[in-house]
Amino acid sequence: MKKTLTLLLLLCGILTSSAQLLYRVEGNGLKKPSYLFGTHHMAPLAVIDSVGAQDCFDVTEQVVGEMDMTQDQMQLAMAMQPHMMAPADSTLQKVLTPEQFAKASEVFRKWAPMPGMELQMLDMMKPMVVNSMMVVGLMSQMIPDFKPTEQLDTYFQTMAKERGMEIIPLETAEYQASVLYGTTPIVVQAESLMETVDDPEHTVEVTKELNASYMARNLDNLYKLSQTDNDHPEFMIALLDRRNADWLTKLPEIMAKAPTFVAVGALHLAGEKGLIEGLRRQGYTVTPIK
Numbered sequence: 001m002k003k004t005l006t007l008l009l010l011l012c013g014i015l016t017s018s019a020q021l022l023y024r025v026e027g028n029g030l031k032k033p034s035y036l037f038g039t040h041h042m043a044p045l046a047v048i049d050s051v052g053a054q055d056c057f058d059v060t061e062q063v064v065g066e067m068d069m070t071q072d073q074m075q076l077a078m079a080m081q082p083h084m085m086a087p088a089d090s091t092l093q094k095v096l097t098p099e100q101f102a103k104a105s106e107v108f109r110k111w112a113p114m115p116g117m118e119l120q121m122l123d124m125m126k127p128m129v130v131n132s133m134m135v136v137g138l139m140s141q142m143i144p145d146f147k148p149t150e151q152l153d154t155y156f157q158t159m160a161k162e163r164g165m166e167i168i169p170l171e172t173a174e175y176q177a178s179v180l181y182g183t184t185p186i187v188v189q190a191e192s193l194m195e196t197v198d199d200p201e202h203t204v205e206v207t208k209e210l211n212a213s214y215m216a217r218n219l220d221n222l223y224k225l226s227q228t229d230n231d232h233p234e235f236m237i238a239l240l241d242r243r244n245a246d247w248l249t250k251l252p253e254i255m256a257k258a259p260t261f262v263a264v265g266a267l268h269l270a271g272e273k274g275l276i277e278g279l280r281r282q283g284y285t286v287t288p289i290k
Helices: 002-010 047-051 053-058 073-084 098-111 127-142 152-162 173-182 186-198 200-216 220-227 233-257 275-281
Strands: 022-026 034-039 062-065 166-169 260-265 285-288
Touching (some): 034 053, 098 127, 127 186, 127 200, 152 166, 152 260, 186 200, 233 275, 275 285
Parallel strands (some): 034 260, 062 166
Antiparallel strands (some): 022 285
16 A cells, blocks of 8 residues: 555656656647646745746746635635545544554654644544645654645745736635545555554655655656556546546636646646646647756
8 A cells, every 4th residue: 555655645746757847838829828837745835946937927827726725725624524524434443443543543643733633533534634644744744845834836826816817726626625535445545544654654755755856857757656556546547537638628728818827736747648748639839848
């Protein structure tokens, strides 16, 4: 199940073998270029200047993201919550043995997102939700540069809102939560949670490797990791291929309206079914910006 954890981390930021994060989209009737930027939730905001993303953002008139990150956070949480809750017969204490729950509680206490939070309080949450909380807490303490409150996607949308630019979400928070937390069986989520509990050092090691590769734009190997040793291909199909196909039906009309800055998780750009190749098949010229 360490493979599953790696894939989850990869979803936050891989790209294609061209080893670039930022692309210009032209042609196919566009009057002005639009831009495609692959984000990574654990990358520092400094990457924006290092790849020239700010300059491209400044010449666009609207921003596209996976979902609207500027909406009221309480409403956002309420929209996602139903998909984060486990069925009554599959709570944490029912899918974990007493020994596993005790060990998970001890480890969770160390990496909880806020002081005083206990695993018992999250008994009704799906294991993947708890796992995500633990990973964020772990990364916050083990990787100094990681700041959960500073994310690339949110940065561009917040900047757009301040400038009065339109923010266009590709999907709703409800849909994203349903895919993320509802595709993998709960028993598999529980196995992945215990992998993190039993070997948190592995999580740190994998994350540091992913971050270093993203920042260096040496992303060939990361893309291969997402395509090989995948125990649950249906998860990747739901999380990537189907969503990419849906987005590719929406982006042409959006970009035709005005120059657009598209900032989505970088793994969505990659591969034959990714946004880059998908836009090229539609007749656009998609060029990496070095």
